[in-house]
Amino acid sequence: MRYFKPFCLLILLISGFSAKAQRLEPGFDPSEYTEMMRISARFGDSSYYSQVPAPAIFRPVYRSAVMGLDNCWDLWTDDNKRAVISLRGTTVNSDSWLANMYAAMVPAKGTLNMNGNKKFNYHLADNPAAAVHVGWLLSTAFLTDDILPKIDSLYRIGTKNIYIVGHSQGGAIAYLLTAHLYNLQNKGRIPQDVRFKTYCSAGPKPGNLYFAYEYEAMTQGGWAYNVVNTADWVPEVPLSVQTLDDFNKTNPFVYAKEYIKTQKFPNNLALKYVYKQLDKPSRTAQKRYQKYLGDLTEKSVQKYLPEYTAPEYTNSSNYVRTGNTIILLADEAYYKVYPDVPEKVFQHHFHMPYLYLLERQLPAYASSSTQKVQLDGTWEVMSITGQEKNFDMLYHVKKPIIAFDQASRKCHGNSSCNGFSTTLLVDGAELKISPAMAMTKMACEGNGEEVFVNALKKVTTFSFLDQGKKLQLRSADAVIMVLERRK
Secondary structure: OOOOOOHHHHHHHHHHHOOOOOOOOOOOOHHHHHHHEEEEEEEEOOOHHHHOOOOOOOOEEEOOOOOOEEEEEEEEEEEOOEEEEOOOOOOOOHHHHHHHOOOOOEEEEEEEEEEEEEEEEEEEEOOOEEEEEEHHHHHHHHHHHHHHHHHHHHHHHOHHHOEEEEEOOOHHHHHHHHHHHHHHHHHHOOOOOOOOEEEEEEEOOOHHHHHHHHHHHHHHHOOEEEEEEEOHHHHOOOOOOOOOHHHHOOOOHHHHHHHHHOOOOHHHHHHHHHHHHHHHHHHHHHHHHHHHHHHHHHHHHHHHHHOOOOOOOOOOOOOOOOOOOEEEOOOOOOOOHHOOOOOOOOOOOOOOHHHHHOOOOOHHHHOOHHHOOOEEEEEEEEOOOOOOOOOOOHHOOOOEEEEEEEEOOOOEEEEOOOOOEEEEEOOOOOEEEOOOOOOOOOOOOOHHHHHHHHHHOOOOOEEEEEEHHHEEEEEEOOEEEEEEEEE
């Protein structure tokens, strides 16, 4: 994979494409999330991302320098004036892990002194009780400096629709970056007609309940999702410690001590003892949390960022799951493929198990906007899984064509050599193409026809990409082929 610089040259090249801008649509789209995951996986080495199909729509145009606590981001674009900000997750480097371990909370509104005279002013939530993870906030601060100029450049060429995606630590940063960009938009720093849509995948918990409330309010209506594999432990961290101070100001615990004083002896002593036994341990745990994952970890951070000055920490460690959550439910069939192996602690966390569950549960998550796209029409085959390297050689004269007609329950087309017709069964996202085909008998060069017909026999479901312009035909656990609409 090559990433071209300088970015300004890329902008000139991209602006040469005569593409009509497409607005982002709200709602969870499995095909859209799949494309985001394919992009996100490209941060791994070739042995990792070779297990994940290449993105079908977007192409890479920029990779940032490494900054902050081993943070990095990619920019991808398509021919329809859309862009993807892809945030890297945790790497094997110690400074990357330090960003995760630096888990004290800071107010969701304030200033970070990053280095020298450089400050990061942020406003992620209005509620003064809202707080977020300081390590990921520091990562967001460094990344934002590089991301904002690219958003400005994209806007100048008409790209106003931007996805934000992150897996693992990248998902945690995606929460904070999204909130920060929304705030800048409210202040007029980013134009109002820029539209953001966020996919946080396998992300840990980014902040407390009051941050979660405001994040969910600002992105409600289908503009941000948190995707979780229920077998994955990473969305369960950081550890949460809730004290009575984490409740809203109006609550029954405010008056507990006064109520206890009104009770007669010896009930008052007994109640006082019980109250302390319940209240004190959580307060002690929170103070230790802040000491070890705040004050002491801060010293390690300063070894990598010597000029960084830590802010005052919030006396809260009440981390909660955030965002509109899409659950990928690990069931018995999943554990047969990805069993619990104690020494493989990331067995359930990587891109592959997430995509495996998504493909198996795709019909349950098909969005209403996706279902409205019509299967009927003529489609040209653009790729067949397992034949990526041989595809152009197999179909050097013409590519296979399929035309669907749901009303008559028929499909017909051309195998690249012979014409064919057969029956069709469509039920929701399920699709069955009968192998009993009527086909012409021309002699064909090569084995392209055989590859195409055998692939069709495996198809059990379908889904759409790129606002219905592309069609995926799938088996129960994999993409079989990708087609592009012709009529």
